Amino acid sequence: MRPGALDRDQRRFSLDQLLQHGLNAIILGGTYALLGIGLTLIFGIMKVVNFTHGEVYAFGAYVMFALVMPLGVNFFVALVLAMALGILLGAAIELLLLSRLRDADIDTTMLVMIGAWIAMQNTEQLAWTGVAHSIKNPFPPEPLVWGALSVSWNRLFVFAVASLLIAGTYYLVNWTKFGKALRATFQDRDTAALMGVRIDRVNTATFALGSGLAAAAGALLGPVFVVVPTMGDLAASKAFAIVILGGLGSVVGATVGGFILAFAEELGSGYISSGYRDAMGFVLIILILLVRPTGLFALKERIS
Amino acid sequence: MSIQFGRIIRTCAIFAPLLFSSAAGAQDAIKIGVSEPLTGAFAASGNYVAQGAKIAEDEINAAGGVLGRKIQLIIEDNKSNPTEAVSTVEKLTQKDKVPILMGAWSSTLTLAVMPKLEEYGVPMVVETSSSGKITTAGNPFIFRISPTSEMEAKAFQPLVAKLGIKKADFLFTNNDFGIGSGAEYAKMLKANGVEVGVSETMDPKATDFSAQLAKIKASGGDTLIVTTAVEQLTLILKQAKDQQLKVRVISCGGSNSPDQLIEQAGEAANGTFHTVFFPPWFPEVTKNPDVAKRYMDEWKKRGHNVGGLTEGFRGYDGIFTIVAAIKAAGKAEPEALRAALWGVQVKGIYGDIAFIKQGPAGKESGQNIPSVHLVTITDGKVSKLGL
């Protein structure tokens, strides 16, 4: 073989590898954004750091598992049901635990959410044991191939649904009456209340919406990976990283942050070290903090 | 300040009775401590081993126990974590006062508890771990019935030429099990003229391997040697298919549960090779088919997952080995059991279990020489490859 040909071959190979990493990152970024948006909405509107976010994510995955595997419910129906149950669970958490703490400081609600998180995770462990479960999906097993790139139908579907849900959330926040109430509450809770916005309802709805998105993310990713009770921890830590990256409370920030994190992880583990994959998000947080402590898309907060 | 100390004393007074009133178990049964990963990254395998151990316990007790007493397993969850494994041994030896232990599944977990065995002078039968370090570290309380990675790699050797392996890449967990196995296989393959490509590692808890698989794809080998437990293996096979990684996948370490792979990875499991230490699809090839049959029948009768058969037998054999030692020693005391283990002869599923000496002279550990089998999955069925 001529030396030149080998060179070109290697370069082509590494370009393929780069493109494959990029494609993986885009697909992954969609679900990260979905996780981040739910968390950032809840923080922005309610000023609650939601530690149960990861557990609602795991809940979505377990509902999916329970419906599809033992009960044999249609995959797509189960997906809708998982999201709906996630919304209900979110509303229940808000009404049960948070509605009474509306004027409490951020640390108090945080402690309550940590308590709820521990209780929920161990309930999952008790109900489903620590053994990993996997969910069958109805997609063709052969991946979609395009040159040297390939992606499974299941992941493509996940990306499509995640994008739809993100777009739907944008629409809801920016062009509906509910969205208007949300934005008003976000800007100034007291004024919004004076102008007739039912803050308690906005809170419940926000928490339910955020939880629905988390449950949807869990239900989407459960079939891609495996379902274990601790799956929520990693998801929650990623969601926190995304939200800090984007700036607490910013929906655009969470979306962009989701993709940035996905690219950082995929490229970092592809070209630096695969072991530090999960560290990328935190390293980004620390870098951001050094440069711009309030995140990339921070909303101006007045210090009074 | 002063007043608050009064509170502390009172609080202690309230809790002291709770602490000291530890339940005294059944006096007459002989206790056997078991430390297995019932939760965490190795939960599936750990639970299978525990199920196998319980089958052995019931079978032995149904036959009248040993030395006229029943045996009682005390199974503690080491949560797939080495520090937790140490605390289970602490609890089993100090609180339950068991004279002998079985555990702790993964090599890292076993290595973690070994200093405690020496500290408290309690022997342990190792049912799964494969790292060479375990029996060469000079711990005279270790008796391993599972094969080492080196034994496994040596057994695999004839197949290198048969399968036509030219260049192999590695993917293994970054723990003693994965690293030990990777090193032994790489050594064996190099000695047989096979080129070794990339060696990628993964955290035992990782679920997304796209980056590693992309690198392995870029390396361009014809074979991928994977060492991990069945949970990660399932995901790796699925994701390798998604990324069109068209290489021969060989999984080693024997914790690969081919049946579970077929069930959970589906088509992605086809064309893969696996080393197992017990092939339940053709028990007749084992040294003691009647023992294997008895174990399999009971396993199925209890409705356990058939995917766990390749794992549960380890616990079954481990308990029978311990009971053989108790019978030989005539009493359930640690030092007597340790001495007795050197002489046991058990007809087990691993083969005929007996211990040879390994490690530095004077502080040798016991090592069994079990049989190794290679199987392959085609069209959702497991078939045998000659070894």
Added chain:
Amino acid sequence: MTRWLPHLFVLFLASVPLWMTDNYILHILITTGIFIIAAMSLNLLLGYTGQLSLGHVAFFGIGAYASALLSLGFEAHIAPGLLVKVLPKPVWFAMLGGIASAAVCGYAIGKLAFRVRGAYFVIVSISFAEVVRLVALNWVELTQGPMALNNIPALKLGAAGLELSFLKKPMVYTLVLAVAVLSYVLIRRLVQSRAGRAMIALRENESLATSVGIDVTAYLVLATVVASAIAGAAGALYAHYVRIVDPDIFLFIYTVTMVIMVVTGGKGTLAGPIVGGVLFGLLPESLRAMAMPPEVQWIAYGVLMVLVVYFLPRGIVPAINERWGAGEATASPLRNLVVAAKARS
């Protein structure tokens, strides 16, 4: 009478190894004691400066790893081409090294993290612990990664002939008790001084605190350094007692355990973490004695935490003090001083 109670209490605790022969109970007392030391240090941040620092286990773990590594010796590439080789050091020296490492990390992270407050600070502190965990997991050359640092030597003091070995439980217990008492004294001195008042001022009203000249960041960093040094000491004790350290030492759940101890006992009170620590150190064993699976135990923790926030928002110690009409503020030695001052004027 009440003046002598703390001394009697410590004497009682010191006498435990003399009559307690059950090794397992000593084991529980030792681990509980180590966790109480860590919880006391967290209380400095959580209770006195009012910063919800949820990465505290990082300092505990850094103390444990640094001490373990120094006592075992190591060889690792700090940067490409820069190989650092350390021969095994005596355990007492390693433990001091562990404390110093934790304090240095506390200084660095304090400088960095206190650029932000509130939710950002909380998430940053969690992230810090996660990063350290991932480094411990992946820097296999140094930390052995998930294989854990094993066979860590136990503490030995003194020269040959007259050697104190801290391998057996009664000795370890005494050592832990001594460190706990020392930590308690240091924390008490700190919080009842100018520095402690500055920390409390910052917790109560940050703008007002700055307006009277309190350099808030400096005191936050001071609190973090002292808290991380004490947490590092707890970690070092832990490492040389269980004699194994693995990356899971950095799990968030351990920080949560410390937080529960502090919050339940009463944050911002000296006795709070001790009461909370005794409660949550012994509770798991009591639940285990009642044959409860660990999941149920954790669910109980979670529910208890929610209930404490709802019904005992300030914790057990302040609640009892209120009931008994002896608030911490009035029970403080300052009261005597004031009386004396009034008499003088």
Added chain:
Amino acid sequence: MNPARDSAKPDALLSVRDLSIRFGGLTAIASMTFDANAGEIVSLIGPNGAGKTSAFNAITGYLKPTSGDVRFKDRSLLGLSSNAIAARGVVRTFQKTSVFGGRTVLDNVLMGLHLRSRQTAISILLGLTSVAREERELTDEAIEMLAFVGLVPRAHELASALPYGEQRLLGVAIALAAKPSLLLLDEPVSGLNPAEKASFMGLIRRIRARAITIVLVEHDMRTVMGVSDRVVVLNQGRIICDGAPAEVQRNPEVIKAYLGEGFARAHH
């Protein structure tokens, strides 16, 4: 207006030069220039939103001004942190009641004595006797401070449990504990009853008697006119008048700003 204000007078303790503060497009203060001389009581008055509190925030480092300079004892305070400014001797109170609510009244003043104390972290941790001795001295000083504002009987009550008027007094005691040479009082009598206001005026005079210069932001004209040596009137971010109380009361521009265009014309 007085044109000769370009350079600081040599005896000016505080001099604010061309201070401007803009929030985005909104101008809070436009080119403000005024002095406070040692020993003076100067009041800053003006309608709501005139930029008085913003001026305080800029002087004490809580707000970064857009342009201009703040000089104290002829050294610029710009770029210093709030606590460093307090250490130079410029201490403020806050518009809303500002005390350390969860602590006793005595503790509150002890916290205010922070700058007075010389304890170092090391001496504290070592438990040196000098620390204990200083603690006794500080307590004496705190009691003295409480006696000054008349709160000694409340020393062991929680600050948050005090009635409103006493909380304002405590706020002043905390600020005084920091040993200021310039004290900035932000609306100290708002919300007080007439008797309390009168006694507060007495307190302000007694503070001045301790050689402390005072800059006062206040809406209550009776108090302002009663205690001030000089009054600076702000309107929409600009200074419209600077002079003795009587002079200010007669200034037509001030009357216009306060009472509206129509009233000013009718008055003439």
